[in-house]
Amino acid sequence: MSLEQNVEALRYLGLFTSLDASSVMSTGVHALHPEDRVAAARTLMREKSISGVPIVDANFRLVGIISVSKIIEALADGRLADSVDSVMTREVISLHAHDTFETILSCFQRFKFGRFPVVEEGGKLVGMITDTDVLSAIIRSFYSVYVHDQRRTVTIGSFSALSKEFENSADFAYDISSTGLENAGEGSARLKAFLQSKGFGESVVRRASVCAYEAEINVCIHAGGKGSLRAIARDGEIIVRVEDEGPGIENIDLAMKEGWSTATDAIRELGFGAGMGLPNIRRFSDHLVIISGKDKATKVEMIFLADKE
Amino acid sequence: MKLSEVLEITGAVCVVGEQLDAIEVNHAFASDLMSDVLAMSRPDTLLITGLTTPQIIRTAQMLDLPAILVVRGKDVPQDVADLARTTGIVVLATHDIMYVTSGRLYARGLTG
Numbered sequence: 001m002s003l004e005q006n007v008e009a010l011r012y013l014g015l016f017t018s019l020d021a022s023s024v025m026s027t028g029v030h031a032l033h034p035e036d037r038v039a040a041a042r043t044l045m046r047e048k049s050i051s052g053v054p055i056v057d058a059n060f061r062l063v064g065i066i067s068v069s070k071i072i073e074a075l076a077d078g079r080l081a082d083s084v085d086s087v088m089t090r091e092v093i094s095l096h097a098h099d100t101f102e103t104i105l106s107c108f109q110r111f112k113f114g115r116f117p118v119v120e121e122g123g124k125l126v127g128m129i130t131d132t133d134v135l136s137a138i139i140r141s142f143y144s145v146y147v148h149d150q151r152r153t154v155t156i157g158s159f160s161a162l163s164k165e166f167e168n169s170a171d172f173a174y175d176i177s178s179t180g181l182e183n184a185g186e187g188s189a190r191l192k193a194f195l196q197s198k199g200f201g202e203s204v205v206r207r208a209s210v211c212a213y214e215a216e217i218n219v220c221i222h223a224g225g226k227g228s229l230r231a232i233a234r235d236g237e238i239i240v241r242v243e244d245e246g247p248g249i250e251n252i253d254l255a256m257k258e259g260w261s262t263a264t265d266a267i268r269e270l271g272f273g274a275g276m277g278l279p280n281i282r283r284f285s286d287h288l289v290i291i292s293g294k295d296k297a298t299k300v301e302m303i304f305l306a307d308k309e
Numbered sequence: 310m311k312l313s314e315v316l317e318i319t320g321a322v323c324v325v326g327e328q329l330d331a332i333e334v335n336h337a338f339a340s341d342l343m344s345d346v347l348a349m350s351r352p353d354t355l356l357i358t359g360l361t362t363p364q365i366i367r368t369a370q371m372l373d374l375p376a377i378l379v380v381r382g383k384d385v386p387q388d389v390a391d392l393a394r395t396t397g398i399v400v401l402a403t404h405d406i407m408y409v410t411s412g413r414l415y416a417r418g419l420t421g
Contacts, residue, residue, distance in 0.1 A: 181362065185364060185367030185370070189367065192370070206371065206373060209371040210347050213371045271344075271368075272342075272343055274344050276348055277344055280344055
């Protein structure tokens with residue numbers, strides 16, 4: 001697969017959009033200063049089983065990197081007692097803490113190095129990313145995704161978690177903006193009217209409305225009442241996407257359990273927060289994808305098939 | 310069961326709605342947990358609840374429930390009544406508790 005194809009595949013999957021370099025990198029970084037000896041770099045690499053050491057100045061700004069091949073060269077030349085400064089690579093390819101997962105991946109593919117230092121504003125070293133870190137991040141990401149599907153045979157052919165259609169436009173869009181629970185349901189009520197106007201059947205409209213309502217309530221309860229409710233309704237299929245900016249669902253498996261909730265007593269007194277929201281959404285949707293995580297945005301996408309009536 | 314019969318059996322008053330003998334319910338669901346109500350999803354159901362938030366109207370609206378019976382003598386706030394009027398949902402209210410109200414309706418054939 002070419003680099004372009006890989007990056008496109010990632011975008012299509014939609015799974016890794018919330019990963020940036022700061023969430024992928026290892027932070028317990030071993031670094032040396034330019035005045036340290038090459039021998040110290042060799043010892044560090046052997047003891048810590050690492051294949052490259054970043055070199056930083058007194059303010060922890062990245063100034064170079066020394067790799068195994070440089071150590072071998074120095075060994076051959078009898079320069080182990082020289083300073084790191086004299087053998088290190090100065091033109092370091094580094095990543096920025098805010099770089100996207102696509103950028104990280106393309107860096108690995110383009111430069112063929114085993115590790116990349118990560119810097120923040122001002123060039124200060126904050127972490128390192130190796131291919132193992134990338135793999136770990138991918139595995140962690142799968143824990144933050146929930147997929148429930150009653151139409152596996154249809155979706156199995158494609159590998160899309162989230163619908164691509166929302167990238168361009170939606171047939172229905174509503175900005176959720178509620179300070180309490182007072183306005184919760186306004187968006188779902190409008191969505192319901194929209195779906196009825198499109199001629200969808202009573203039952204599928206009811207299922208879609210109930211799920212949109214539960215998701216809208218969740219945005220109001222858990223995400224400060226700020227989010228969006230969008231829908232695409234065509235060809236006998238209703239796709240509803242509800243998104244917010246966090247604080248995210250720390251454990252999606254727990255959140256999918258009936259009766260499990262993090263809502264406050266005040267919310268419970270209003271008739272919600274009984275831990276039935278997401279289970280209800282799973283019950284009434286034909287396909288459900290949830291992408292979230294601690295301190296992450298939450299995306300809930302539900303698909304309802306009209307021909308199920 | 311016609312809503313006019315519900316009114317008569319429970320001694321409730323009609324807060325929002327008219328022509329109660331033209332609206333029929335075949336089931337009832339009594340709960341203060343709206344998510345539980347949403348989970349049952351059956352259209353011709355009377356919702357019996359002690360809550361008086363706008364969410365009872367929204368819940369009924371999503372599920373196509375024709376009417377809500379508010380128990381325990383709770384006052385229905387103006388904004389909730391207005392929302393019910395706009396969405397075409399009947400709101401009845403009684404001073405009885407949920408258990409008694411449910412029992413009376415059940416005894417007269419309005420089962421779950």
